[in-house]
Amino acid sequence: MSATLQVLEPATEAVLAEIPRAGVEEADAAVARARAAYPGWRAMAPADRAKLLHRLADTIEAALEELALLEARNAGKPITDARGEMGMVLDTFRYYAGAPERMLGDTIPVGGGQSFTVREPLGVVALITPWNFPLTIAAWKMAPALAAGNTIVLKPAELTPLTALRFEQLAGEVLPAGVVNVVAGPGRTVGQRLVEHPDVAKVAFTGSTAVGRAIAADAASTIKRVTLELGGKSANVIFADADLARAAAAAPMAVFGNAGQDCCARSRILVQRSVVERFMELLEPHVLAIAVGDPLSEATQMGPLISAGQRDAVASYVPDGAPVAIRGSAPDGPGYWFAPTVLFPVDRHDRAVGEEIFGPVATVIPFEDEAEAVAIANDTIYGLSGSIWTENGARALRVARAIETGVLSINTNTSVRVATPFGGFKQSGVGRELGPHALDAYSEVKSIFYATEG
């Protein structure tokens, strides 16, 4: 195996960077550094740990534009999106910088003494992340893990390691040595080693359901804690009584944002049959208007796919003769481009309906009534996200309770916020990130009893 990792720019196919390729030895060394740093980080007074996390947030803020540019080039995402994502990285660190002093316990009435609980950190936590939102997803894990008193080893995706490596340098300016460690190497060597390492207490993983399954199985041998954020095939459910114009204007970017490489992509657009033709008419101009092109142009709304392999995988869902109802534009020439594509009418057994495509391909599926909408929405192994569009508030709440996903939004397609929990039902994952709940996933409850009777 080569000793360097070639990092490409998906919009040009040019080499953006060559970096050392970490292997098992580097993974072990990173775990050893994190383990050595753990006692000091854990013992630090909560207010002091909070202060350092605020200082880290200040450092991120000063580097925001540099990080955004690096992420835009390495992941091929529009620069305006990359700025928004780096803003979320910053907000995530600010939010959890307040947490060290709020890791509260309970006092529990029992006989013969005093019983109370405290929250203890886990130790060294391994974070394994994908290429679609590289630093953002890493921040969702790093910030609560550090706030709770753990030290970390982050393994970014091989395709997009650059912002993680820059982050390691920034963290090194502010935090004690060894608290934050990054190892950029392949999943099957570095990732696998972290999952098996006896000194790693927990693995927090975001990626495909297939790799998540393997990680859960491998983590079992050391009873590691695991948080898994996996795939999705989310439904965007649009009832006849919805504000159709708004729903149609919002639907394209809910699936074509980040070129469809989004675990929350609302890639199944479910529309009540009585309005489906009207909906398609309203949808078309919005799909055709998506500006696909150079990620570094301020006007770009959608960039290329991450790799040639990803482009081929996405293309396999749109073979010759596929029922393409709407196709947007994409540049020619170098770069892994794929035009926004809407399939309709589509057989419900088509792979494009059932599988996570992770590219800019949406299917439109008609339904008769509320019961059928819920049944179709739930007819998937996944359960991550989704939307409901209706002007009937009671129906909105009924359907929101009936759809089996961890996150839902009504009359909007935004569902990820720093302050609210995020994660999946069913095979979309285990555990929650963000919001107050993430801290539970990076700490253990300890119950202490103090006898007061002689």
Ligand code: NAD
């Ligand atoms: P992937 O599963 O191929 O890789 C994710 C990470 O796991 C990478 O860092 C990779 O190197 C590592 N890895 C691979 N094999 C490993 C192994 N055997 N042991 C340990 N680590 C290993 O996923 P991807 O292609 O990078 O990302 C796309 C997937 O991520 C999609 O399925 C998408 O839905 C999912 N995703 C989910 C969320 C969420 O929050 N639910 C968010 C973003 C992406």
